[in-house]
Amino acid sequence: MTILFDKKTYNLMAIKRTLVYFNDAIYYELNQNDDNIIIEIESKNDDIDLSIITKDIKNKVIDEEVRMSIENETKDIRDSLIKYAFSNDKPSFNE
Numbered sequence: 001m002t003i004l005f006d007k008k009t010y011n012l013m014a015i016k017r018t019l020v021y022f023n024d025a026i027y028y029e030l031n032q033n034d035d036n037i038i039i040e041i042e043s044k045n046d047d048i049d050l051s052i053i054t055k056d057i058k059n060k061v062i063d064e065e066v067r068m069s070i071e072n073e074t075k076d077i078r079d080s081l082i083k084y085a086f087s088n089d090k091p092s093f094n095e
Contacts, residue, residue, distance in 0.1 A: 001050045003057060005037040012037055014064035018057055026053060 005015060015037055019028055022041075025048050029040040039057070043050055 001041050001054060003039040003041065003054055005039075005061065007032070007035060007037055010037060010061060011065055011068065014061055014068055015039070017064045017068075018060040021060060022053065022057060026050075 012032075016030070019030070019039070022028070025044055027042045027044060031038045031040070041050060041053065041057075043053075
């Protein structure tokens, strides 16, 4: 079964991150052309319904896109918190 994602709309890394979640259920091949990211999927066993897996992949890609957007938006805050956590400039709460 083939799944197409428009390269102008979807992020390749979000697609790759999504496919990892399905390693136990499918084999996949990832390719690209000028306009699309193309995923060829094949079931690892006969009990798996590829039409359902395809829908799950499409939903999960959107989830990953949102996660990546939030990661990007909060990167500076996260980096500042980590830097502060490992710094020696912490306030003392001792009397």
